[in-house]
Amino acid sequence: MVRIAHLSDIHISSPTATLARLWQGKRLLGGMNMLLFRRHELQNLRFPALLHHLEAQHVDHIILSGDLTTTSLHAEFQHARLELNPFFKNHTLTTIPGNHDIYTPREADERRYEHYFAETHGPSESSHGYPFVKIIHPHIAVIGLNSCVPTGLSGAWGLLDDEQLQRLPALLRAHQDHFRILVLHHFLLDRHGYHGLPRRGLRNRDALLSILQKEGCELVLHGHEHARYRYSLDGPHRPIPVHNPGPATCVSSARHHPGGYLIYDIQDQRIASIQGFVLSYPDGHIQPDDTFPSISPLPAS
Numbered sequence: 001m002v003r004i005a006h007l008s009d010i011h012i013s014s015p016t017a018t019l020a021r022l023w024q025g026k027r028l029l030g031g032m033n034m035l036l037f038r039r040h041e042l043q044n045l046r047f048p049a050l051l052h053h054l055e056a057q058h059v060d061h062i063i064l065s066g067d068l069t070t071t072s073l074h075a076e077f078q079h080a081r082l083e084l085n086p087f088f089k090n091h092t093l094t095t096i097p098g099n100h101d102i103y104t105p106r107e108a109d110e111r112r113y114e115h116y117f118a119e120t121h122g123p124s125e126s127s128h129g130y131p132f133v134k135i136i137h138p139h140i141a142v143i144g145l146n147s148c149v150p151t152g153l154s155g156a157w158g159l160l161d162d163e164q165l166q167r168l169p170a171l172l173r174a175h176q177d178h179f180r181i182l183v184l185h186h187f188l189l190d191r192h193g194y195h196g197l198p199r200r201g202l203r204n205r206d207a208l209l210s211i212l213q214k215e216g217c218e219l220v221l222h223g224h225e226h227a228r229y230r231y232s233l234d235g236p237h238r239p240i241p242v243h244n245p246g247p248a249t250c251v252s253s254a255r256h257h258p259g260g261y262l263i264y265d266i267q268d269q270r271i272a273s274i275q276g277f278v279l280s281y282p283d284g285h286i287q288p289d290d291t292f293p294s295i296s297p298l299p300a301s
């Protein structure tokens with residue numbers, strides 16, 4: 001049995017560094033948003049406790065599906081990297097970027113996220129490192145995608161570039177004797193069952209859906225939508241489960257917004273069990289909670 005934890009959207013923030021950079025266009029919006037609205041729900045202080053709790057669960061591997069930072073500041077990446085350092089040391093962490101980790105063209109050009117976190121990726125034959133394949137167990141392959149592009153002043157939409165879409169089918173086929181876990185940041189359905197507003201969804205999701213429908217996959221993991229929910233996609237032989245654990249460090253009274261993470265026990269190439277933990281409101285105490293709402297796609301109107 002292999003135990004894998006999935007968490008997402010930790011949104012490490014640096015209010016001091018943010019205040020110093022508020023003059024920059026998009027960072028003005030993101031920074032004000034963080035300072036005004038997220039200060040009390042996405043707290044850096046909760047992350048060490050979450051990791052401490054996670055360590056006690058004796059997982060074999062951790063998958064973190066993006067939005068490690070709030071506005072891609074060096075201070076935020078350094079903070080996230082420092083907290084996650086134990087998992088770098090024992091090579092039990094895989095991350096991918098979220099839209100908040102590639103916040104403006106400057107961070108994309110610098111490959112700032114990759115500077116701090118590409119060490120957690122697996123090898124890739126592409127020019128920019130995606131998709132990568134990381135064999136975390138002789139029978140389990142994690143395939144990481146980058147769905148994030150700098151989106152201008154107020155968007156958060158995603159796009160998979162042509163190179164990733166061209167390479168993905170062959171990678172899925174080459175690892176079809178593994179339990180394949182595909183990780184991307186953007187959702188394929190939002191928590192309402194909709195493919196997302198153009199400013200938030202994955203704009204070429206249909207291309208990814210047709211690849212998955214043909215090649216199959218055992219599990220798709222994502223974040224981006226700050227809610228815990230699951231759904232399934234059509235696969236060639238059986239439905240493909242798609243899971244979002246919700247934002248890891250969020251403390252919220254909203255029913256669909258629990259923070260926390262999920263643990264999967266994988267045995268004999270299948271999910272034997274899923275265990276959920278949430279941060280209770282308002283104290284942030286971490287407790288078991290196996291509530292995992294299942295959603296269905298909304299019919300096209």
Ligand SMILES: [Fe+2]
Nearest residue numbers: 009011067224
């Ligand atoms: Fe997020």
Ligand SMILES: [Fe+2]
Nearest residue numbers: 067098099224
């Ligand atoms: Fe996001």
